[in-house]
Amino acid sequence: MKVLKMLVLRRASGFCPGKCRDLSRPCRVRDLSTTASRNTVMPAWVIDKYGANEVLRFTKNMIFPVICYPNEVIIKVHAASINPIDVNMRNGYGARALNMRRDPLIMKDIGQEFPLTLGRDVSGVVMECGLSVTYFKPGDQVWAAVPPWKQGTLSEFVVASANEVSHKPKSLSHTEAASLPYVALTAWSALSKVGGLNGKNCKGKRVLILGASGGIGTFATQLLKAWGAHVTAVCSGDASALVKKLGADDIIDYRSGNVEEQLKSLKLFDFVLDNVGGGTEDWAPKYLKKWSGATYVTLVTPFLLNIDQLGVADGMVQTGFTMGSKSLKHLCQGIHYRWAFFMASGVYLDDIAELVEAGKVRPVIEQTFPFSQVPQAFLKAEGGHARGKTVVNVV
Numbered sequence: 001m002k003v004l005k006m007l008v009l010r011r012a013s014g015f016c017p018g019k020c021r022d023l024s025r026p027c028r029v030r031d032l033s034t035t036a037s038r039n040t041v042m043p044a045w046v047i048d049k050y051g052a053n054e055v056l057r058f059t060k061n062m063i064f065p066v067i068c069y070p071n072e073v074i075i076k077v078h079a080a081s082i083n084p085i086d087v088n089m090r091n092g093y094g095a096r097a098l099n100m101r102r103d104p105l106i107m108k109d110i111g112q113e114f115p116l117t118l119g120r121d122v123s124g125v126v127m128e129c130g131l132s133v134t135y136f137k138p139g140d141q142v143w144a145a146v147p148p149w150k151q152g153t154l155s156e157f158v159v160a161s162a163n164e165v166s167h168k169p170k171s172l173s174h175t176e177a178a179s180l181p182y183v184a185l186t187a188w189s190a191l192s193k194v195g196g197l198n199g200k201n202c203k204g205k206r207v208l209i210l211g212a213s214g215g216i217g218t219f220a221t222q223l224l225k226a227w228g229a230h231v232t233a234v235c236s237g238d239a240s241a242l243v244k245k246l247g248a249d250d251i252i253d254y255r256s257g258n259v260e261e262q263l264k265s266l267k268l269f270d271f272v273l274d275n276v277g278g279g280t281e282d283w284a285p286k287y288l289k290k291w292s293g294a295t296y297v298t299l300v301t302p303f304l305l306n307i308d309q310l311g312v313a314d315g316m317v318q319t320g321f322t323m324g325s326k327s328l329k330h331l332c333q334g335i336h337y338r339w340a341f342f343m344a345s346g347v348y349l350d351d352i353a354e355l356v357e358a359g360k361v362r363p364v365i366e367q368t369f370p371f372s373q374v375p376q377a378f379l380k381a382e383g384g385h386a387r388g389k390t391v392v393n394v395v
């Protein structure tokens with residue numbers, strides 16, 4: 001009932017209150033906000049071209065975000081975090097596909113995507129609401145993950161759709177809260193939306209997680225344990241203690257000896273979550289139970305890369321062909337094969353907040369950086385070997 005009410009409120013906030021009632025086109029900005037925005041510029045880390053870490057530039061004069069649609073909110077960013085996608089986007093990954101989704105107002109006014117702000121996660125305070133936003137009000141403490149085709153959160157303020165935002169768990173500081181949304185929503189999408197797992201059907205299911213020590217792995221391990229699954233985690237030896245503490249039942253150290261040999265001594269699995277990719281696809285599906293609905297879900301897909309390299313039309317065709325043929329091949333072998341993607345959703349964040357408040361999931365932060373050290377935070381993330389998340393305190 002509560003979820004239904006939230007959905008209705010969120011859905012209702014999607015309509016433009018003006019004459020056009022058309023969300024496919026932005027309305028006149030001044031008509032849409034509950035308060036007048038006074039600032040015109042703000043501090044932010046931006047890039048003006050794609051490349052190595054040197055392209056990150058601090059400016060005090062980034063254009064202040066405006067509410068372009070009646071269901072948007074402006075959030076004062078208290079903390080953000082760095083994900084692998086930020087490092088990849090800095091390098092130009094996904095630019096072709098993401099530019100197609102960018103707001104025409106931004107692309108038209110500026111002529112291109114630059115200056116581009118990276119950063120997907122935000123924990124902060126609502127500063128301003130669009131006229132049809134009913135679920136939030138100025139002063140609310142919120143968290144969100146902003147989709148990669150929007151301006152990011154490594155700035156003093158960010159604009160987000162109310163549908164992407166959720167009330168921050170009260171038990172978490174902004175620093176802690178900023179570590180979760182992007183990885184939590186991606187894991188939720190992979191395990192629940194794509195993989196069909198949930199709190200009601202997971203009890204006793206055997207799940208194998210490849211890459212259990214990073215942002216997604218540390219969240220997925222806790223979520224699956226909260227849902228009652230048996231978790232086997234594959235990670236480096238030095239991450240074993242961390243992953244065990246998060247609840248993993250069995251740990252496989254992929255750096256000490258042959259992973260397949262170690263897996264052969266265990267019972268087969270109902271589900272594999274692959275956060276590593278590359279060669280893992282060649283062997284991991286073998287350890288699933290055949291002809292019993294077992295599922296292999298990977299988060300490492302060639303979707304954006306295909307579009308970058310082949311263009312939109314050929315990239316989509318290539319992607320469809322690859323996914324179709326792999327699904328078919330695995331179906332013939334008795335297992336389901338799926339790709340999963342990050343999904344922005346305030347409603348799912350509400351569910352995740354409940355798990356956090358219940359003490360079933362906690363943030364795993366490896367390192368925190370001040371706003372002045374965003375390039376250092378990128379270098380940390382780029383270095384790999386994450387043990388949880390890298391967070392940036394913006395305030």
Ligand SMILES: NC(=O)c1ccc[n+]([C@@H]2O[C@H](COP(=O)([O-])OP(=O)(O)OC[C@H]3O[C@@H](n4cnc5c(N)ncnc54)[C@H](OP(=O)(O)O)[C@@H]3O)[C@@H](O)[C@H]2O)c1
Pocket residue numbers: 083084085183186210211212213214215216217234235236254275276277299300301340341342384385386387388
């Ligand atoms: N499809 C999507 O929408 C989507 C969304 C988010 C993320 N992703 C992708 O999902 C992957 C994981 O994301 P993340 O945020 O969790 O990354 P992350 O925080 O960088 O963590 C990756 C973890 O994997 C470990 N690792 C590396 N090689 C491994 C191996 N062979 N076996 C087991 N563990 C290994 C790393 O530690 P060690 O190297 O020390 O072992 C690290 O702890 C990334 O490739 C990311 O691009 C996709």
